[in-house]
Every structure is written in C-alpha cells, then in structure tokens.
Amino acid sequence: MRYDFIEKDDKIIMKDISNFEPKHVFECGQCFRWNRENDGSYTGVVYDKILNVKKVGNDVILSNTNKEDFESIWYNYFDLDRDCDEIKAKLSKDSILKKAIEFGEGIRILRQDEWEILISFITSANNRIPMIKRALETLSEKYGRFIDEYNGKKYYSFPKAKDLNSLSLDEIKKCHTGFRGKYILSAANIIENKEIDIYAIKNISTEDGRKELLLFPGVGPKVADCILLFSMNKPDAFPIDVWVKRVMEYFYLDEDTNLKDIQKYAQDKFRELAGFAQQYLFYYARELGIGKKK
DNA sequence: CGTCAGGTCTCTA
DNA sequence: TAGAGACCTGAC
Structure with a gap:
C-alpha cells in the first residue's frame, strides 16, 4: 500500500498524505453525488456506503467507515495506488500544465461505478x-434504496438498472431529467436485456470501449470519454467539454478549432496521461473562467 | 421574457 | 463528412 493509515472509532486517518485535496477531488467535475459540508468536508454516497472526507492539516480523515471498507472499497475508489508524483513530473514538462497542476494540487481521478457514471x-x-445533481438525487431518492441518516440528512443509493428498467418515460422525466429521460430509460433497458455488458468494457482497449459506449443513445464522444476516464480506469481518454475546448484553444490552438483536431492534438501531446491532463486543465479553466466570452 | 447550460441527434447539402 | 437547429428545464 502506498499510504499508511490508522483506524480510530469510525474513522480512517491517512497521515501526512500528499496528492489528496478533497475540494479538488470532488469539484473537478468527475462526480455529482459528493457535497460540501459547513466544515469544509465532503459527504458522498458510493454503492451503499455513506462516507465523509475531511482534510485536517496534512491528514485526510475518512469518517463513517472502517478498516475493512477502506481496504476493500476506498483504497480502490480513491485510486490510492496511483503514483501521482510521477504523473505530475511528466506533465509538468509542459509549462502550462505545470501551472494547472500547481493550481489543482491534489486532484485524483476516482474509480466510480460504470453504470452510475453512464447515467x-x-x-x-x-x-x-x-440541475444534473438534482436529477441524480431525485432518481436516487425515488428509485434507489434508503441507506441511513447521517448528520441529519437522509442518504439513498443510486438506483440500479433493474430499478429504472420497469419505469415509464414519464416517471423518469419527473426526476428533472428533461429530454435525456428517454436516453436514461433506454440505457437501463440495454443493460437489463444484457445487450451490452457495461462492466466488461474496462477490460478492452480505450478505442474499442469508446465504440461500445457510443451504441447507447445519448452517449456521444464527450460522454463516452467521461465514462472511460471516470469509471473504467482509462487515463488515456480525453473528454472535451466546453471548458476543455476553451482552455485548449486559449493556450495551445486557434479559436474555433474543431473537436476532432483538439482530440488528436491532446492525444498526441499527452498520450497515456491525457485524462490526468484533462482534469487539471478543466479545473484550472473553470475555476479561473479561462476563455469564457463576456 | 429571452438566453443558455459539462452535448447529442437529426436532417440537409 | 460536415454544419446548422432542436432539445427539457429552470435560473438569471
């Protein structure tokens, strides 16, 4: 294990930890069900577990858990085996990324559930x-499972494919999903009918995985790359949303470069670390409003 | 009241 | 193969 930890009451304390800044981890755009508390910590639901994460000095404290869950769930979920120093060193050779990395110090890419990330x-x-957060919370409250109350709030697991499969389109749209409701419903159908095994995609190449994901209605190149990067441990995926487009054009390319050219440029430049570069650039761009017109 | 948001789908040339 | 419009919804 890359990190030492001690167990105390219902907490796991990781001492003198580097490369783990909760604000940057949970607000770099990869997850929607982690929320900031008044004390600056974050609480989230993962599978059927409620966890609170707080940074105190140089320690990261995981609350409402135990050693068994840390070893079987959280160590993998937080990707704690990753050598972040090596990635940072490689990417820092680029002067722009060097700044983005300093700004987003302690970003980690989570290993989230494939189905939940697809939806x-x-x-x-x-x-x-x-709005995204609201839609996902409503789906969970209505069709997930009640887990427990924690610090006065009720928490629900994310609904499974079988929980959504039998619903009507109207019921899904009542969860504030809008025109995406029909895509959510068909994704549930595809998974339940075993037309696509979403949990097998991580075992094939990034390129083949992307093709498979594009078969889901409502999944285009950007969403497919997000799924690959945030749930399938494919760090060479490079999702291009409006922010990444802006920041890439601002620093590296001309204005109005088309998405395919940005994609190619990024894959050639960042290669197997493109996803990590994307996360630093995204956070940098969005927090500073880089390239935003106005 | 319009505008627009972490894109994708559909239709047209 | 590329580009323009439509699209739920609700905050501003």
Whole structure:
C-alpha cells in the first residue's frame, strides 16, 4: 500500500498524505453525488456506503467507515495506488500544465461505478451542474434504496438498472431529467436485456470501449470519454467539454478549432496521461473562467 | 421574457 | 463528412 493509515472509532486517518485535496477531488467535475459540508468536508454516497472526507492539516480523515471498507472499497475508489508524483513530473514538462497542476494540487481521478457514471454523464448533456445533481438525487431518492441518516440528512443509493428498467418515460422525466429521460430509460433497458455488458468494457482497449459506449443513445464522444476516464480506469481518454475546448484553444490552438483536431492534438501531446491532463486543465479553466466570452 | 447550460441527434447539402 | 437547429428545464 502506498499510504499508511490508522483506524480510530469510525474513522480512517491517512497521515501526512500528499496528492489528496478533497475540494479538488470532488469539484473537478468527475462526480455529482459528493457535497460540501459547513466544515469544509465532503459527504458522498458510493454503492451503499455513506462516507465523509475531511482534510485536517496534512491528514485526510475518512469518517463513517472502517478498516475493512477502506481496504476493500476506498483504497480502490480513491485510486490510492496511483503514483501521482510521477504523473505530475511528466506533465509538468509542459509549462502550462505545470501551472494547472500547481493550481489543482491534489486532484485524483476516482474509480466510480460504470453504470452510475453512464447515467450521470448522459444527464450532463447540455445541462448545468446543479440541475444534473438534482436529477441524480431525485432518481436516487425515488428509485434507489434508503441507506441511513447521517448528520441529519437522509442518504439513498443510486438506483440500479433493474430499478429504472420497469419505469415509464414519464416517471423518469419527473426526476428533472428533461429530454435525456428517454436516453436514461433506454440505457437501463440495454443493460437489463444484457445487450451490452457495461462492466466488461474496462477490460478492452480505450478505442474499442469508446465504440461500445457510443451504441447507447445519448452517449456521444464527450460522454463516452467521461465514462472511460471516470469509471473504467482509462487515463488515456480525453473528454472535451466546453471548458476543455476553451482552455485548449486559449493556450495551445486557434479559436474555433474543431473537436476532432483538439482530440488528436491532446492525444498526441499527452498520450497515456491525457485524462490526468484533462482534469487539471478543466479545473484550472473553470475555476479561473479561462476563455469564457463576456 | 429571452438566453443558455459539462452535448447529442437529426436532417440537409 | 460536415454544419446548422432542436432539445427539457429552470435560473438569471
């Protein structure tokens, strides 16, 4: 294990940890079900577990958990085996990324559930982050499973494909999903009918995985790359949303470069680390409003 | 009241 | 193969 930890009460304390900044991890655009608390910590639901993550000095404290879950779930979920120093060193050779990395120090790419990420990023298309979060929370409250109450709030697991499969389109649209409702429903149908095994895609190449994901209605190149990067451990995927487009054009390319050319440029430049570069650039661009017209 | 948001789909040339 | 429009919805 790359990180030492101690167990105390219902907490796991990772001492003197580097490359783990909760704000940057949970607000770099990869997840929607982690929320900031008044004390600056973050609480989220993963599978059927509720976890709170807080940084205190140089320690990261995971609350409402235990050693068994840390070893079987959280160590993998937070990708704690990753050598972030090596990635940062390689990417820092580029002067722009060097700045983005300093700015987003401690970003980690989570290893999230494939199905949940598929639905989450289908919901993200032409949408706003607060609305995406609301839609996913409503789906969970209505069709997920009640887990527990934690610090006065109720938490629900994300619904499974079989939970959504039998619903009507109207029921899904009542969860604030809008025109994406039909895509969510058909994704549930495709998974339940075993037309596509979403959990097998991580075992094939990034390129083949992308092709497979594009078979889902509502999944285009950007959403497919998000799924590959955020749930299938494919760090060479490079999702291009409006922010990444802006930041790439601002620093590296001409204005109005088409998406395919940006994609090619990024893959050639960042290669197997493109996804990590994307996360740093995205966070940098969005927090500073780089390239935003106005 | 228009505008627009972490894109994708559909239709046209 | 590329480019323009439409698209749920609700905050501003």
